[in-house]
Amino acid sequence: MENQVEILLVEDNPYDAELTIRALRQNKLVNEIVHVTDGEEALDFLYAREKFKDRPKAQNPKLILLDLKLPKISGLEVLEKIKSDNQLKHIPVVMLTSSAQEKDIIESYSLGVNSYIVKPVAFEKFAQAVKDMGLYWLILNQGYSGNQGN
Amino acid sequence: MLEELLDERRKAELLLKESEEAFRSLFDQSADAFSLLNDNVLIDCNKATLKFFGVRKKADLIGKSPWQFSPATQPDGTSSYDKARNIIKETLERGNRKFEWLHLRADGTKVTAEVMLTAIYFKGEKILHVSLRDITEREKMEQNLKVSEERYRMLVENQHDLIVKVDTDGRFLFVSPSYCRIFGKTQDELLGNTFLPLVHPDDRDATENAMKQLYHTPYSCYVEQRALTVDGWKWIAWTDSAILDKNNKVAEIIGVGRDITMQKEAEIALRENEKRWMLALAGTGDGVWDWNITSNSVFYSKGWAEMLGYKQKELANNYRTWEKLVHPEDLPDVLKMIKKHVDGKSPAYIAEYRLLAKNGKYIWVLDRGKVVEKDKKGKALRMIGTHSDITLYKESQMYLEERVALRTSQLEAANKELEAFSYSVSHDLRAPLRAITGFTRIISDQYAGSFDDEAQRIFNVISENAGIMDRLITELLDFSRVGRNTINRSEVDMHKMVEDVIKETTDEANSEKIIFKIDQLPKAYADRNLLKQVWVNLISNAIKFTGKKENPHIHIGALTEKGKVVYFVKDNGVGFKSEYTNKVFQVFQRLHKSDEFEGTGVGLAIAQRIIHRHEGWIRADGKPGKGASFYFSLPMNINQQTYGNAIDTNKDE
Numbered sequence: 057m058e059n060q061v062e063i064l065l066v067e068d069n070p071y072d073a074e075l076t077i078r079a080l081r082q083n084k085l086v087n088e089i090v091h092v093t094d095g096e097e098a099l100d101f102l103y104a105r106e107k108f109k110d111r112p113k114a115q116n117p118k119l120i121l122l123d124l125k126l127p128k129i130s131g132l133e134v135l136e137k138i139k140s141d142n143q144l145k146h147i148p149v150v151m152l153t154s155s156a157q158e159k160d161i162i163e164s165y166s167l168g169v170n171s172y173i174v175k176p177v178a179f180e181k182f183a184q185a186v187k188d189m190g191l192y193w194l195i196l197n198q199g200y201s202g203n204q205g206n
Numbered sequence: 207m208l209e210e211l212l213d214e215r216r217k218a219e220l221l222l223k224e225s226e227e228a229f230r231s232l233f234d235q236s237a238d239a240f241s242l243l244n245d246n247v248l249i250d251c252n253k254a255t256l257k258f259f260g261v262r263k264k265a266d267l268i269g270k271s272p273w274q275f276s277p278a279t280q281p282d283g284t285s286s287y288d289k290a291r292n293i294i295k296e297t298l299e300r301g302n303r304k305f306e307w308l309h310l311r312a313d314g315t316k317v318t319a320e321v322m323l324t325a326i327y328f329k330g331e332k333i334l335h336v337s338l339r340d341i342t343e344r345e346k347m348e349q350n351l352k353v354s355e356e357r358y359r360m361l362v363e364n365q366h367d368l369i370v371k372v373d374t375d376g377r378f379l380f381v382s383p384s385y386c387r388i389f390g391k392t393q394d395e396l397l398g399n400t401f402l403p404l405v406h407p408d409d410r411d412a413t414e415n416a417m418k419q420l421y422h423t424p425y426s427c428y429v430e431q432r433a434l435t436v437d438g439w440k441w442i443a444w445t446d447s448a449i450l451d452k453n454n455k456v457a458e459i460i461g462v463g464r465d466i467t468m469q470k471e472a473e474i475a476l477r478e479n480e481k482r483w484m485l486a487l488a489g490t491g492d493g494v495w496d497w498n499i500t501s502n503s504v505f506y507s508k509g510w511a512e513m514l515g516y517k518q519k520e521l522a523n524n525y526r527t528w529e530k531l532v533h534p535e536d537l538p539d540v541l542k543m544i545k546k547h548v549d550g551k552s553p554a555y556i557a558e559y560r561l562l563a564k565n566g567k568y569i570w571v572l573d574r575g576k577v578v579e580k581d582k583k584g585k586a587l588r589m590i591g592t593h594s595d596i597t598l599y600k601e602s603q604m605y606l607e608e609r610v611a612l613r614t615s616q617l618e619a620a621n622k623e624l625e626a627f628s629y630s631v632s633h634d635l636r637a638p639l640r641a642i643t644g645f646t647r648i649i650s651d652q653y654a655g656s657f658d659d660e661a662q663r664i665f666n667v668i669s670e671n672a673g674i675m676d677r678l679i680t681e682l683l684d685f686s687r688v689g690r691n692t693i694n695r696s697e698v699d700m701h702k703m704v705e706d707v708i709k710e711t712t713d714e715a716n717s718e719k720i721i722f723k724i725d726q727l728p729k730a731y732a733d734r735n736l737l738k739q740v741w742v743n744l745i746s747n748a749i750k751f752t753g754k755k756e757n758p759h760i761h762i763g764a765l766t767e768k769g770k771v772v773y774f775v776k777d778n779g780v781g782f783k784s785e786y787t788n789k790v791f792q793v794f795q796r797l798h799k800s801d802e803f804e805g806t807g808v809g810l811a812i813a814q815r816i817i818h819r820h821e822g823w824i825r826a827d828g829k830p831g832k833g834a835s836f837y838f839s840l841p842m843n844i845n846q847q848t849y850g851n852a853i854d855t856n857k858d859e
Contacts, residue, residue, distance in 0.1 A: 177676035
């Protein structure tokens with residue numbers, strides 16, 4: 057059986073994605089990361105369809121890291137979809153974005169985002185932010201996955 | 207023969223006797239008082255005479271003279287004795303005489319008699335037949351008549367109204383003294399002459415025309431004419447009435463005239479005045495309406511009608527005329543406005559609405575009116591107002607509104623584009639920077655052994671510059687955001703805000719070193735978040751530029767200038783040359799080298815933008831090495847008076 061996917065990273069910028077993955081791995085916070093590059097793929101993954109149709113649908117990721125500006129389907133649309141779906145809404149979603157626009161922050165929170173993090177440009181700060189975030193959501197936070205069953 | 211003669215004589219005597227008896231009977235029975243006077247003495251009288259003098263028997267009168275039944279003197283002052291004797295003597299010579307005489311009755315009362323004396327032959331003697339008639343009553347009446355005539359005369363002579371009588375050719379038959387007076391002529395000069403030459407040439411036709419009415423019912427006329435009086439041309443109003451003869455033909459004309467010059471002049475002045483403002487209205491093209499609220503009749507002026515392309519006579523003078531022309535969409539609101547004013551709930555009625563013109567198109571009117579008459583209970587009776595055609599104004603206004611709407615939508619579109627632009631800037635420009643810093647760090651960390659110190663320093667330069675660019679992007683975004691966000695004003699406790707900002711902008715190191723002096727600050731009315739940004743920028747600016755001083759001082763206070771509160775932040779930092787005063791607020795403008803003081807040159811530009819968006823002002827003042835001062839002022843709200851005291855205490859320090 058495949059290891060459970062711990063993080064779904066939705067990021068269209070490959071360098072940002074690489075830096076994020078590096079920061080997470082460096083701190084040994086996570087092993088299983090799935091990286092998709094647009095909103096459509098993100099939803100395909102979550103609903104186990106198209107190229108993810110073989111994935112066991114019941115296994116939801118522990119955390120979703122979502123960029124705002126994405127090709128095809130935007131980060132906010134993906135967020136809305138997740139938070140309005142009873143099977144998915146328990147998954148913590150963290151916005152990891154360059155935008156510090158008030159409008160984006162307000163919209164994200166009103167759609168039910170669990171965290172909103174502005175990616176710092178300086179690598180040290182960026183690495184620290186990703187580390188703190190991973191630590192919190194994957195280790196400290198007591199999540200609830202309705203479909204997992206105990 | 208003799209026998210015959212005797213018979214004849216007897217017959218004659220008989221006849222005479224019969225005749226004498228008849229006369230006697232006539233004499234005695236007559237209701238008039240008859241008597242016979244011979245040689246100044248009464249020789250016979252009838253019963254009526256006894257009655258006249260109030261005596262019982264003839265003996266009381268017979269043998270006495272007329273003056274014995276008269277007062278000593280007659281009303282003209284002559285003695286009754288002399289006058290009577292003269293009259294008797296004259297009458298005997300001339301034959302008869304009729305005159306008035308004052309007698310004295312037996313009871314002593316006076317009685318006026320009309321006396322008729324006739325000389326007759328009686329038994330060969332010339333005697334006087336006397337007939338007396340009591341005319342006391344008649345005389346009294348005549349006396350009364352005379353008094354009333356005098357009164358009437360006085361009335362005619364003293365009144366100002368002019369009274370004339372003319373014949374059908376217009377020749378004067380009578381002129382009142384008042385008439386003579388105002389024309390400066392005597393009665394004799396006027397009587398027999400015609401009146402027309404006295405009338406102003408321009409009024410003669412009108413006078414003659416009016417007077418034609420005298421020749422048929424109602425046989426009267428009214429005419430106003432100018433006439434040349436001693437005081438110059440005067441307006442006289444005549445009311446003429448025809449006097450008809452037995453055959454109903456006009457015999458004479460009586461005219462009563464009155465000087466109406468004063469009224470006429472006032473009337474002319476009024477008409478001139480009216481003409482002037484009608485002309486003024488015609489000049490503006492405005493129309494006038496005059497509404498009798500009780501009867502619902504309305505006067506619509508020529509201008510009112512013409513504004514709509516109608517002739518005045520084409521419009522019925524009632525309320526419905528107007529109501530039918532008002533655009534149905536506008537009518538309810540207009541009626542509400544009218545009712546509000548008629549009910550006394552608004553000082554004047556004013557409305558803009560559409561009216562249907564004759565050509566089927568609607569025009570816009572500005573309608574302004576006012577109730578001008580009310581009854582005792584305050585109920586409006588009459589309202590007057592004007593219409594101004596504001597179609598052109600309305601059309602241009604609507605055109606402008608369209609333009610404004612268009613511009614606004616263009617601006618909104620531009621704003622949206624700008625927003626999209628800054629969004630993409632904030633999102634997309636940062637990612638490469640992060641890649642640069644991130645991968646530079648990865649090289650320097652993971653491949654550290656491959657590089658020497660110089661290479662490490664260069665990696666740092668790359669990171670640092672990426673960091674600077676990131677900050678520039680952030681502040682540029684902040685700056686553009688200040689221009690877009692709406693301003694939400696509320697009362698701001700400036701003193702507390704400044705204290706908070708100082709806490710937030712200082713760290714342990716400089717909070718101990720810098721001496722802050724904060725005066726009591728008046729409250730402001732502004733957008734709290736934006737205003738805080740201003741204080742943050744100004745105070746952090748002051749902290750930054752005093753950082754290299756031995757004993758840095760920062761003074762924050764307020765003063766009044768031209769009645770307005772001016773807040774200030776003064777420091778004793780590095781300052782700047784006064785010629786750069788205007789440059790400090792320019793975006794990305796820095797007055798110091800970046801290795802001396804860090805910063806992007808956006809902070810003050812943002813502060814200025816915020817103050818300008820509040821319609822206030824900000825200015826800077828500085829001296830190199832001595833420090834800089836920043837002053838700003840914000841418009842106050844209506845509660846500004848409450849700040850007064852706080853401002854004054856500041857001035858006293």
